[in-house]
Amino acid sequence: MLNAVERKIEQYIYELNDAYVSSLYRRLPHGKRLRSKLILKIAGNSLKTVKTAATVEMIHGASLLHDDVIDDANRRRGVISLNASSGDKTAIMMGDILYSKAFFELSSISPLIAKVISNAVVQLSLGELADVELSKSFHTNRDAYLKMLYQKTASLMEASAESAAILAGKPRNVYRKYGRNLGMAFQMIDDILDITSNSKTLGKPALHDFFEGKVTLPYMYLYEALEEEDRVYLLSLYRKRLNEDEALWIRTAMNKHEIISKAYFEAKELIIEVIRLMESLGESDLSNIAKEMIEREF
Ligand code: FPP
Ligand code: MG
Secondary structure (H helix, E strand, O other): HHHHHHHHEEEEEOOOOOOOOOOOHHOOOOOOHHHHHHHHHHHHHHHHHHHHHHHHHHHHHHHHHHHHHOOOOEEEOOOHHHHHHHHHHHHHHHHHHHHHHHHHHHHOOOHHHHHHHHHHHHHHHHHHHHHHOOOOOOOOOOOHHHHHHHHHHHHHHHHHHHHHHHHHHOHHHHHHHHHHHHHHHHHHHHHHHHHHHHHHHHHHOHHHHHHOOOOOOHHHHHHHHOHHHHHHHHHOOOOOOOOOOHHHHHHHHHHHHOOHHHHHHHHHHHHHHHHHHHHHOOOHHHHHHHHHHHOOOO
């Protein structure tokens, strides 16, 4: 049924009646469509569900186009990013087109769902701004980081699951919690993979977060675990393009202080909570999605 979501997005793009925009859209790589999966698993395959999933994916795609401009990224999902191939202006406008068309469509799906999703996009934008601010200097402000993570990533998953629950007449708060925990864990694991994976698997350079100024949980925990001299060395690598020795130093220090397992355990706790919740409701597909998330390649 994910196919139906793809077709719906293509239809929405076709309705814009702009050959250039259609050609730009065709060049964008699709992600895992995780938000659509959640929506379809929670609410089934009705036309309203497919439309809701399509709008969420368009909003998510728009946010990534803008994010790549903000992060000055070269690659997205293993291919050259639109800002890098066609310039920032094109990427920004393509993002604007995707998300304004998505909102136009949302307004005729359901006022309540439009409200839930537009509120998440406000959070998304607040989160991206917080991310920019937090990336300006090294910090160990875990609360600020987790709040930003919730806003930037979990809020749209939370809103997707809640919207689907509204469509299906299921308890909103329970599914909100599911989407929220999944979103938090997803981003926490993404932060871990940035350190443990190679660039080929990631589709973008490895150990890139620290270079971009992003002090993710493993870096905070590492800083706290290090002696003064090593702390100074770690800080000297912040925002630096790392050579092989420096990258190895970070990975070795993370290993020595068991940082990855500590960060992974935190993500796992969030996931276990929702696996139990979904199993108690007989939602085995949803608990399986959660299980798959903690089994991503490390
Ligand atoms: C990726 O973060 C970024 C997001 C999940 C959200 C970006 C949100 C905005 C730009 C707000 C504007 C919203 C709209 C709808 C236009 P990341 O840089 O940590 O992850 P990455 O490694 O995938 O780039
Ligand atoms: Mg980015």
